[in-house]
Amino acid sequence: MTDSCCGTTAIEIEQFAGAAQTGVLPVVVIGAGPVGLAAGAHLAERGIDFLLLEAGDHVAASVAQWGHVRVFSPWKYNIDAAARRLLEADGWTAPDGEWLPTGAELIDDYLAPLAKLFGDKARLGAKVTAISRLGYDRVRTAGRDEVPFLVRLESGEELQARAIVDASGTYTSPNVLGASGLPAHGEGAVFVDHALPDVLGADRDHYAGKHTLVVGAGHSAATTLLALAELPDTPITWAIRGGSASRTYGGGDADALPARGALGTRLRAHVELGRITLLTGFFTHRLNATEQGVEVVSRAPSGHEQSVIVDRIVSATGYRPDHAIATELRLDLDPVLGSTRALAPLIDPNQHSCGTVPAHGVDELAHPEPGYYAVGVKSYGRAPTFLMATGYEQVRSVVAALAGDWEAARDVQLDLPETGVCSSNLAEAQERRVGLGTGISGGLLSAPLPLATVGASAEPGGGCCG
Template sequence: MSDRCCGTAAVEIEQFATPQQTDSGQSGNLPVVVIGAGPVGLAAAAHLAERGIDYTILEAGDRIAASVAQWGHVRVFSPWKYNIDAAARRLLEADGWSAPDPEWLPIGAELIDDYLAPLAKLFGDKVRLGAKVSAISRLGYDRVRTAGRDDAPFLIRLADGTELQARAIIDASGTYTSPSVLGASGLPAHGENEVFVDHALPDVLGADRDRYEGRRVLVVGAGHSAATTLLALAELEHTPITWAIRAADATRTYGGGEADALPARGALGTRLRAHVTSGRIQLLTGFFAHRVHATGQGVEVVSRAPSGHEQSVTVDRIVSATGYRPDHSIASELRLDLDPVLGSPRALAPLIDPNQHSCGTVPAHGVDELVHPEPGYYAVGVKSYGRAPTFLMATGYEQVRSVVAALAGDWEAARDVQLDLPETGVCSANLAEAQEQRVGLATGISGGLLSTPLPLATVGATAESGGCCG
């Protein structure tokens, strides 16, 4: 699929300076620094390795794909064939690795054990764990100073005070550590920070079971992470569940059902609708979380709609599955051109606007849509999407392929962006049946997914994610 299909030719893309400093000047012999060792960050490293470009990977966690490990119990709704980057596959197969069943839906732990960990092992000491980036700038230049700026290397400061330099930066740090607030207006609800609010995808059937079983639980949010948590909670006996959304109905969450090209994604909404219809899950619509406070009966969450209408619910546990937002603070001394609505690169925003696009209708895009006025800095993966919940790993893989080609000076390859994503309204019934047979009766899966059928979820809620779309 061309990057100029789907109406994108009408999008005006401002061409900022290209990263010429990668081939000359003070920074020419420095490595490219990749921030984040999740799926997209490691894919970037694979493409850099294939192109013979020196690189360093900085991972804030104490293990590879630390954020993915946080939702290791969750099964993604995209099968393996969409989850493995092409360059990563070539490197792994050359080392004797055998790919998993392409039609299988892995849980997060399998994504790490069967793919990401073996891939990272190939990169050896180029991967630095426990290396949290606290700031990025240009060596000797603050954001205001211009003359000679593009020839200066990037300066990366770590949380422990260590500093290193780079010729370019691929920021794949994701959004998992910066969840959105519970409050419906984008501000924390009054009292939100004074009570315990769990964020998306707790392991309610495994490690966190004791915290939820037999308790009154409120789940706030209308995305796939909320749906996944609701389906898991429904497996717990004597656990009253309330689901609160701002919309007037849950049609968007229920999705395309059998018309979805990813059957697991479609099944998510179908099963959720059945629980709401049966009364197992109580749905509150038009719910705008405004105030949270503890009472003698539990935690009361009060909704105040724009009309002034109020409603409330009292529960024991709250799960805020309201999405994620990018944290650009580490790049505050760089010159970024961000869309004022989504917080994505400005040229990318029209292509991923959730008001216009689902996961499967985002057109192919690459370096031209990810460029900033700061040559050589690229935010990729789910971080590039800002607040848009339409991210798929395959999209991130194509992003880094294009960016690395540009860093190598191969602009023909960089701009030949292609992406074939599964539409949300076109389905393969045979795949749906096969997954139900193979997954539906599974038990004993690591991470506590023991339900029948198993809850299926999004890769969107990862270190490389914060979105909806697996």
């Protein structure tokens, strides 16, 4: 390996993966969400020893935070192929492939049974605080590829690994409320709810009858707005930076994104009927606590100010990756999105929606640090175009490379037909099956923008979070 400006070559990465295959150390997978568990399934199929570390006290702890929300994509796109094979061999019966599951259903009917198959290879309450190379900081080069990774846990325990698959997601690092990417003045002193509160369930008492401001133009915001609209005597204000909400409304029946058409149609109707007050050109700058409530002040780039006084604030402004645990590794991150440089142009939200992101794998996910791969929604940085199916193909490719099967690793394919993942027809069909009305107050059929755009961005996007 050389200290070239451009990082490690694909050939060097391939050589490292082949050499590491003979080692006795496990591959450490960080995060037991959908993509992390899929990585475990592929590693198990390949006969590669692994250890799955989940920071939460139960499987898919981040998914559980939005368990009340339905994802955009149906079951048939949310189950990894290797995971399906392992589960079915154990007597598991897959859910109805056309059903749009909630986050809770993803856990109960798929992720928890899968994790159970891994036994003590899946560790809960194991939060990773740092990753390095044993005896090597980021600067030292000679012999670097020959030493294992060092993984430090919050408990102080240290583990060694031959490779790292980081599927820790972005749900715990939401974007700030301030419009410039910096916290708004007073943001730390005023309580702000982050995306996708359970408005009609556990959090109902916090919102019923309270004037709520929702900030954000993604599907997390739309989901929350539609839920708030079902609460009687509850004033709602929606603030976006753009001059219109057309991007959030989407294309109605012609929309090519999962369930977005139906979602946008309902949202537009609420705004046009006055149920939701829309503020455009709103650049959150300052929060002031007053006797009447919280004053939220917008200051546009032109200097124009506007403000609104509310009782509660929901910040649905998306998520960003937190690379703090990998500061001693050699990462090559795109300066805009925070993904790898090779992946950035393939997922750029200015050019792509969830259904137009091309298949990609180990080559696009590789860093100058051989053997470290961020996968799932974390690999997308700030792009809200992530789907679970995309993450599943990522880990299939990465694990094939770790097994030395480079032909399979580079044969990346992704089946995202317009009528499957990115069609509003799914939302309409789901309404008929669960008996929801076709009017304004239909069900919550979006995903968080990690949503996904749980954007996935909503972090739980069309199949969301990794």
